[in-house]
Amino acid sequence: MPTIKINGRDLEYEPGETVIQVAHRNGIDVAHYCYHPSMSPEGNCRICMVEVEGWPKPVVSCKQLCGENMAVQTESELAQSARAGTMEMLLVNHPLDCPICDQAGECHLQEYSYELGHGESRSTTPKTHLPKNVPFGEEIVYDAERCIKCTLCVRFCNEITKTGELAMANRSDNEQVVMTSKGEFTTNYSMNIVDLCPVGALTSRDFRFKSRLWFMDFTPSLCTGCARGCNVTIGGRGGRFMRMEPRENQDVNQWWMCDPGRLGYGHVNSETRLATPAVRDANGQWQPATFEQAIVAASAALKDARESHDVLLDGGATLEELEAARALASAMGGQARFAAATGDDADEFLIVNEKGANAKGAEMLGLERQADAAPAAVLVVERDGNVPAALRDGAGAVVAFVTDATNVPDSVRVAFPYGSWAERSGLLVNVDGRVQELRAARQVGPGNLSPAFALMEELTGELDGNHVPRDRGELVAAVKNEKAFAEVAFPAGVAAGQTVGAGS
Ligand code: SF4
Ligand code: SF4
Ligand code: FES
Incomplete structure (x- = not known):
């Protein structure tokens, strides 16, 4: 097996593997928004930049193929400043929504902004305003101002379900996701895009505004909506079932679950539960x-x-x-x-x-x-x-x-x-x-x-x-x-x- 050096460690790679894949497989954290292991890499968000020793500029690790004798640094000064610059660009038009955003507490933009970003904005131009509260089907709400245009949701509909309900429209700071299918999803798996979205641009109508994440507890379990037995995480709060999300299991459900399974919990919170013998x-x-x-x-x-x-x-x-x-x-x-x-x-x-x-x-x-x-x-x-x-x-x-x-x-x-x-x-x-x-x-x-x-x-x-x-x-x-x-x-x-x- 050929090897690549990442942060001084010699790591084996399969020909065709990217730097981020090898780093993640070996427990090395590399920030990412638009990368997902199940989909083709687009390299559009630029947050995953790393330094390759001897190369003049940082590279996006989700598209960069590994090469023999390549030496990568994920935490060098160059890599860190590249990521900080990307964060600054992403936040130029991003609304200061965290206090009212449903994603707060599990938002990668929030996390990386805290870790990598600048404390203050240097931009003096007004932020671009885009559509908010746009219904995507019955269960999903889109906020174009929060969207960082990573295209994960679009690629999910194109590459995973192959139903193509979403597309990117417009350009530059007017770019946004639109529905191509008259406002309805034909797939039974649409709500996975809410999980995929790295920010609060896609929220679930069923869960939004129900609870702050830090008040909830989480239990790894199974969906029992059918005999597939998708692996899930149950989120609850104060005795109430709040939500269910898929948990990765490559042998059963990969990273996904269906919408009927996710929403099929009505009887759990029923007002007529039998509580005592x-x-x-x-x-x-x-x-x-x-x-x-x-x-x-x-x-x-x-x-x-x-x-x-x-x-x-x-x-x-x-x-x-x-x-x-x-x-x-x-x-x-x-x-x-x-x-x-x-x-x-x-x-x-x-x-x-x-x-x-x-x-x-x-x-x-x-x-x-x-x-x-x-x-x-x-x-x-x-x-x-x-x-x-x-x-x-x-x-x-x-x-x-x-x-x-x-x-x-x-x-x-x-x-x-x-x-x-x-x-x-x-x-x-x-x-x-x-x-x-x-x-x-x-x-x-x-x-x-x-x-x-x-x-x-x-x-x-x-x-x-x-x-x-x-x-x-x-x-x-x-x-x-x-x-x-x-x-x-x-x-x-x-x-x-x-x-x-x-x-x-
Ligand atoms: S809605 Fe979310 S997943 Fe879709 S492009 Fe925007 S940020 Fe990415
Ligand atoms: S998520 Fe859907 S496919 Fe998976 S077990 Fe539940 S009902 Fe079945
Ligand atoms: S994660 Fe690599 S460019 Fe977005």
Whole structure:
């Protein structure tokens, strides 16, 4: 392998690699706005300039190919002054918007301005005024004054989705992004341009002005909108789900996620969430109960159950929950099944028709998929889409684990609150058979949710005196022992008994 020297370190490169690629791969930070590893380099923002020893001028590292014996300095006086000059140019027309800009706290212009820029402006000419609050489709708002013309959003629509909804228009300080497609996106992935935009020029209508970044907490987890299992970061604040953004995983979703997945969290913040266990009294009225009282009432209801001894689970239930449900069903003399929605919106990118986030895991554990109404003594329901009213109400269940109180059928005697995907930790198997970890996001949803798998294990212990309730690690170990999982890799860190995040 040929080598290049960066900041005195000899680093190998593949022919065709650029200086910034080799620097980033080796943990050397090089400022950048218009560069993204997934797209062709344009070299238009000039912030990534570095010095090549012996060369008269600094070069843009995102376009400069590596060469044998090239010696690069990213922090020399020449490189630093080149970047400072670029910053000064970028800020000539940029509005002093940080106090009201939604990007503040995660804005690369703000960060580099602080690190590299001048403290004061030398420009005395008035700033150029350009359109603000321009709708780009239904979910995105464009502010042309904040735009630094990096063209990442345009290239995303041209090179990644190949739908071409955006273009650069005009020249010089009037240059701006425009929609070429009558104001609508045809792609299901438009909101990735909000994540890509290095400044606050593109904001999400769903999230803008909801919260300052520094008041939020962030949890790495998974989207459960379909069985792709895109890796995401959940942002929450004070018990509320605020937003979801894609997290890079080259084996699953690269850097992206779809718009329906990103916006499909309505049930998490629902006003009708079931927050505590509830037991019906002799008059059929719901009474709040402690988890201990509810367990006693639920085991009595299950011992009395006549219609069925089965458990019907949502196709998004975790492996731990499925394993606990199998034991519960077995203690009742029945079996566990699952239900999951299927769509017709699959594309060749990320979205798949299978909407059960763990349908594959359920099938690998031998659970049958239920399509029509059938009796079940226990229901586990998170999404209406997976367990629609016909299946839910047609089960005649006496015990239910539900995310939303409106999903409790009339037949149910004892209802347990069930965490949404944003409040549960556990393992899911995606459509390609990859086991990934769903992590409960701290401060999201009603607090004090007892994990459903633990409650089911306790119930099993009540019904079968020989059953010793298992913890999460033991449930995972039981799944690993299944033949279908013999060759499957599990995520590192899911050790015996380990739980991750609040409410897990
Ligand atoms: S809107 Fe953002 S991503 Fe698009 S060109 Fe402007 S700065 Fe770049
Ligand atoms: S492709 Fe599926 S898993 Fe990925 S973001 Fe969309 S709905 Fe979520
Ligand atoms: S990141 Fe290299 S020129 Fe913009």
